[in-house]
Amino acid sequence: QKEVEQDPGPLSVPEGAIVSLNCTYSNSAFQYFMWYRQYSRKGPELLMYTYSSGNKEDGRFTAQVDKSSKYISLFIRDSQPSDSATYLCAIADTGNQFYFGTGTSLTVIP
């Protein structure tokens, strides 16, 4: 079983839609949860970081963590064409070992 599972998509939505991206993980010892956005041929950039269950909001982005279900989500409200990218979830343990999902490819259609 992989440490992190993420649906690769692709996901295509109309502009203005709410996007939901999800990952599941296997090890309850994981404590740090991140979402990265990666544009084509570029390195990933950190979007959201959280370490507790619940929601964390930053503008149009909301990260949600459910430790009891080992499930994390990223919601994008009022999606824009500029949000078209691959979104990677990443999870880390206290030993600074990171595990990445495979990424979900998102296209927002104008």
Add this chain to the structure above:
Amino acid sequence: GAVVSQHPSRVICKSGTSVKIECRSLDFQATTMFWYRQFPKQSLMLMATSNEGSKATYEQGVEKDKFLINHASLTLSTLTVTSAHPEDSSFYICSAIVGDSYGYTFGSGTRLTVV
């Protein structure tokens, strides 16, 4: 914000030659940097952890003699792919942790094509 500069962004080389990729931390010191490779539609895979002034720590299955890592200063780590072969063609990305925050800062990546 903290920036990690990586270059070249893309390189094409002949089979059997060596290629060096540089990763620099701008405006901050990075005692530890990480090197990843990413195949199309796959996740980032950690290759090695680069520590300033000491030998790199390689992940299982990564050939240390093929992927030479040198972290000679607090702002520069290099990855040299020696005797490159077409199967080494991939997207290589470096990253560094900035201060105490979780979430790495990544370089922009290097697209290596071996022909």
